Amino acid sequence: MVASDRRKWLALALLSVVQFMVVLDIAIVNVALPSIQVDLGFSEQNLQWVISAYALVFGGFLLLGGRAADLLGRRRLFLVGIVLFTVASLLAGLAWSEASLISARALQGLGAAVITPAALSILSTTFIEGRERNIALGVWGAVGGFGAAAGVLLGGILTSALSWSWIFFVNVPVGVTAFVLAPILLKESRDARVKSFDALGAVLVTGGLSSLVYAITQAGQDGWLAGKTLGFFAASIALLVGFVVWELRHREPLMRLGILRIKTVSGANVAGFILGTATFSLFLMLTLYMQQVLGYSPMKTGVAYLAVAGGAIFTSAISAQLVTRIGVKPALVIGMTSLTAGLVYFTQVSVGGSYLGDLLPGFLLIAVGLGFSFVPISIAALAGIQPAEAGLASGLINTSQQIGGALGIAALSTIATSRTSHALASGSTQSVALVDGFHGAFIAGVIIAGLGIVAALTLIRREELEQVEEAEPAFDLAA
Numbered sequence: 114m115v116a117s118d119r120r121k122w123l124a125l126a127l128l129s130v131v132q133f134m135v136v137l138d139i140a141i142v143n144v145a146l147p148s149i150q151v152d153l154g155f156s157e158q159n160l161q162w163v164i165s166a167y168a169l170v171f172g173g174f175l176l177l178g179g180r181a182a183d184l185l186g187r188r189r190l191f192l193v194g195i196v197l198f199t200v201a202s203l204l205a206g207l208a209w210s211e212a213s214l215i216s217a218r219a220l221q222g223l224g225a226a227v228i229t230p231a232a233l234s235i236l237s238t239t240f241i242e243g244r245e246r247n248i249a250l251g252v253w254g255a256v257g258g259f260g261a262a263a264g265v266l267l268g269g270i271l272t273s274a275l276s277w278s279w280i281f282f283v284n285v286p287v288g289v290t291a292f293v294l295a296p297i298l299l300k301e302s303r304d305a306r307v308k309s310f311d312a313l314g315a316v317l318v319t320g321g322l323s324s325l326v327y328a329i330t331q332a333g334q335d336g337w338l339a340g341k342t343l344g345f346f347a348a349s350i351a352l353l354v355g356f357v358v359w360e361l362r363h364r365e366p367l368m369r370l371g372i373l374r375i376k377t378v379s380g381a382n383v384a385g386f387i388l389g390t391a392t393f394s395l396f397l398m399l400t401l402y403m404q405q406v407l408g409y410s411p412m413k414t415g416v417a418y419l420a421v422a423g424g425a426i427f428t429s430a431i432s433a434q435l436v437t438r439i440g441v442k443p444a445l446v447i448g449m450t451s452l453t454a455g456l457v458y459f460t461q462v463s464v465g466g467s468y469l470g471d472l473l474p475g476f477l478l479i480a481v482g483l484g485f486s487f488v489p490i491s492i493a494a495l496a497g498i499q500p501a502e503a504g505l506a507s508g509l510i511n512t513s514q515q516i517g518g519a520l521g522i523a524a525l526s527t528i529a530t531s532r533t534s535h536a537l538a539s540g541s542t543q544s545v546a547l548v549d550g551f552h553g554a555f556i557a558g559v560i561i562a563g564l565g566i567v568a569a570l571t572l573i574r575r576e577e578l579e580q581v582e583e584a585e586p587a588f589d590l591a592a
Contacts, residue, residue: 121239124298125249128232129256131195131291133263134284135225136256138202139168139393139518140264143400144414145277152277155211161526164397165326165519166215170222171229172515173319179230179509180311187238188301191231192292198224199288206281217281229511235299237506252433263422265396269415311366314359321352322516329523377441378506380572381493382513384445387565388486389517391452391558394525395459395479398554399472402462406544406551420473424480432488442573445489449565452482456558462551464544486565493573521561525554 142149142163150160182190201220208214240249271279328345336342360366403409403417436444455478462471494510533550541549 120298124239125236125252127291127294127298128236129252130287131191131228132232133256134287135198135228137264137267138221138225138281138284139164139171139515140396141268141271141280142167143265143396144268144404144411144418145272145280146397146400147404148272148277148411149214153208153211153214159211159215161397161522162215163218164393164522166218167222167225168393168515168519168522169319169323169326170219171225172222172512172519173322174223174226174315175230175512175515176318176509177312177315178226178228179234179506181227182231182234186301187231187234188295188299190227191235191299192295194224194227194229194231195288195292195295196224197221198228199285199292200224202281202284202288206278208278233511239300248433248437263425265400265418266415266422269411269413269418273410273412273415311360311363314356314363314366317352317356317359321349321356322519324349324352326519326523329520329527332527377493377573378509380568381490382510383568383572384449384486384565385490385494385510385513386517387449387561387568388452388490389514390521390524391456391562391565392479392483392521393518394521394554395456395558397522398525398529398551398558399459402548402551403472406462406464406547407466417468417472418476420476421480421483424477425483428481428484429488430484432485436489436492441489441493442569444485445493445569445573446566448482448485448487448489449562449569450482451478452486453559453562453566455479455482456555456562460552460555460559462548462555464548521558525557528557529554 146160146163149155149163155163178190178194198221201217201224205214205217205221208217236249267283268280271277271283324345328342328349332339332342400414403414404411409417432444432448455475458475458478466472490510494506529550531550532553533546536546536549537543
């Protein structure tokens with residue numbers, strides 16, 4: 114029994130390291146974007162696709178990845194995903210043009226879409242639902258919160274010390290090591306009831322979401338009522354409606370819509386969507402502010418994020434312990450409130466800003482927000498889910514976060530760009546115009562994060578969480 118328990122926690126460590134790598138790759142490119150833009154000749158309009166291509170493919174194929182893991186074997190798909198992600202990371206580091214880097218990032222997203230639901234499904238079938246699984250999910254959620262913050266720190270260090278290519282090369286040894294250890298530490302499992310893929314569903318949802326992001330991006334350049342913009346919005350609506358209709362009729366849908374009848378699961382996904390929307394765009398805007406307005410180097414920008422990364426580690430550890438005592442709902446309310454407060458603080462950044470005055474207090478609030486949001490969301494997303502649907506539930510929550518992130522980057526970048534262009538046309542200097550644009554983006558972020566507080570208060574149900582809690586004492590990680 115001791116050996117079995119030890120193997121479970123070693124398996125959790127492996128899964129967490131790989132998930133850290135996946136989450137890291139969302140944020141790690143932020144600090145390197147200006148360097149990538151210069152070296153590869155990216156246009157201002159296409160630069161955001163270095164992030165969005167990854168997030169969109171990641172989010173769009175997560176549900177299919179989850180179902181494939183249930184059907185073909187979770188460990189097997191985990192290994193396939195590691196191979197895809199590692200090869201794509203190598204190609205991204207060797208990229209020579211806009212198209213080659215965006216393509217490699219999309220392939221990375223596909224690998225991540227296979228890895229994450231398979232990993233979370235393995236976790237949920239390895240640990241018994243209740244306190245033991247809550248601790249494991251707490252660790253998983255803490256990794257997500259820390260990874261998002263650590264990405265910008267490591268991105269700055271690697272870009273300055275070596276080059277931007279190393280933000281991708283660093284994944285290669287991690288991927289190779291994980292591929293070797295996975296067959297030793299992870300057990301194979303599958304859902305024998307799943308008989309087929311829903312490939313059309315994956316194409317419809319990914320196409321619809323990609324069209325939506327592209328439409329928002331075009332709106333900033335061509336205008337919201339331009340024919341091209343409206344055309345992509347119409348295509349997006351048609352594809353997403355088609356997805357819902359197809360899912361309702363398919364015998365083995367990519368996404369069984371009935372899973373959302375569990376209100377806590379629905380609330381977790383709404384909160385996850387909002388968290389992704391706010392944090393993805395927040396790190397992008399702050400990185401651009403520090404480098405384009407304050408004149409920070411990539412290294413200095415990365416080190417500036419140390420407060421967020423270190424704070425997220427500390428608060429995630431506290432959150433993982435408190436969530437079993439005070440409950441998922443209070444912890445999530447604390448997290449979303451702190452995230453909103455941090456965004457409110459950043460609405461006052463200035464042209465001649467300082468780290469201590471304009472950034473540090475907001476960074477500390479964001480650290481609390483990350484630590485107290487990722488952990489309870491990870492637990493609530495699997496509340497009451499049967500093992501057979503672990504892949505679907507885990508794919509769904511990660512889809513919500515990634516798609517929220519892609520849409521958030523598109524929307525807030527569009528707001529910032531539009532306000533900056535208007536300020537420049539009115540005679541403002543470059544720095545003043547940029548800050549005006551960032552203010553608009555942060556204000557929009559405040560509104561979005563505020564909705565997260567409402568979602569936590571109204572959609573997370575204590576009774577649904579209490580039904581799956583075990584009466585036995587909390588599992589001791591030190592045992």
